Amino acid sequence: MPSSATGTAAIRAAEARRDDPLFVDPWAANLSGTGGGNWLDDRAQSPALQVIAIRSRYFDDVLPRAVTEDRVTQVVLLAAGYDTRAFRLPFPPTSRVFELDDADTLRRKEDVLRTAGAEPACERRAVPADLCGAWAEALVGAGFDASVPSCWVLEGILFYLPQETVTAVLDRVSDLAATGSLLGFDIVNGTTLTHPLTRPWIEMQARLGAPWLGTMDDPAAELGPRGWDVTVVQVGEEPANHGRWPYPVPPRDLQGVPRNWFVTARRE
Numbered sequence: 001m002p003s004s005a006t007g008t009a010a011i012r013a014a015e016a017r018r019d020d021p022l023f024v025d026p027w028a029a030n031l032s033g034t035g036g037g038n039w040l041d042d043r044a045q046s047p048a049l050q051v052i053a054i055r056s057r058y059f060d061d062v063l064p065r066a067v068t069e070d071r072v073t074q075v076v077l078l079a080a081g082y083d084t085r086a087f088r089l090p091f092p093p094t095s096r097v098f099e100l101d102d103a104d105t106l107r108r109k110e111d112v113l114r115t116a117g118a119e120p121a122c123e124r125r126a127v128p129a130d131l132c133g134a135w136a137e138a139l140v141g142a143g144f145d146a147s148v149p150s151c152w153v154l155e156g157i158l159f160y161l162p163q164e165t166v167t168a169v170l171d172r173v174s175d176l177a178a179t180g181s182l183l184g185f186d187i188v189n190g191t192t193l194t195h196p197l198t199r200p201w202i203e204m205q206a207r208l209g210a211p212w213l214g215t216m217d218d219p220a221a222e223l224g225p226r227g228w229d230v231t232v233v234q235v236g237e238e239p240a241n242h243g244r245w246p247y248p249v250p251p252r253d254l255q256g257v258p259r260n261w262f263v264t265a266r267r268e
């Protein structure tokens with residue numbers, strides 16, 4: 001089965017073919033390969049997939065700010081997949097990007113990028129590890145320094161993880177993030193798993209062997225006690241719309257509706 005990483009790359013590749021791209025990823029088409037197109041076809045090219053382009057742009061905007069304005073020198077992409085930000089964002093050469101994913105995904109990424117002659121803007125370290133296992137130890141073993149601030153991105157991953165793993169990963173990130181660190185992730189609320197509007201998508205993902213499991217109803221309430229000052233945007237709200245989100249955006253005070261949160265947080 002084509003992986004979610006190839007599907008995400010296929011959407012990023014399609015972005016570069018638009019007249020109004022939210023970003024251009026020159027390596028996305030090669031990273032997608034044929035698997036990416038098949039992944040999209042399996043999902044009937046749903047308009048909901050626009051969320052991937054919108055969130056890519058959202059975190060593209062956050063990351064350079066972290067390394068310039070906040071002077072963070074370590075960026076950690078957990079479940080990095082075929083994210084090419086180390087190559088395409090203006091990170092200072094002194095910054096260090098850690099890319100953590102399974103060994104096969106990282107190996108194929110290296111092969112494709114090397115063949116394409118891609119050169120990272122900064123220092124880049126691949127960390128093969130499982131987020132359900134001893135990933136933090138692998139990250140520290142790869143040179144991550146928990147005593148200085150870091151910027152963490154978990155994009156397109158938390159809803160694939162069991163709820164207890166979501167909690168464990170965020171606990172571990174909070175342990176490793178020094179004061180002044182930044183965190184970004186996307187996640188759906190619990191209603192998304194059961195609501196009639198989103199249930200067909202949830203059932204399709206389960207049928208395709210990639211069930212959505214992890215949710216968060218109130219990111220500020222979850223992360224606040226872990227020492228994070230949280231900003232939450234839902235897809236479709238500004239600045240997470242760009243004229244691309246095809247559905248109505250539910251008001252924040254409406255109960256019992258599906259939501260897709262883009263979360264950013266600073267460690268106080």
Ligand SMILES: C[S@@+](CC[C@H](N)C(=O)[O-])C[C@H]1O[C@@H](n2cnc3c(N)ncnc32)[C@H](O)[C@@H]1O
Binds near residue numbers: 078
């Ligand atoms: C939808 S892709 C997103 C990749 C990347 N963050 C992006 O936005 O392009 C999900 C990624 O999570 C990785 N992944 C899934 N479960 C994982 C786990 N338990 N540990 C590490 N990586 C995992 C997959 O290999 C895949 O690359």
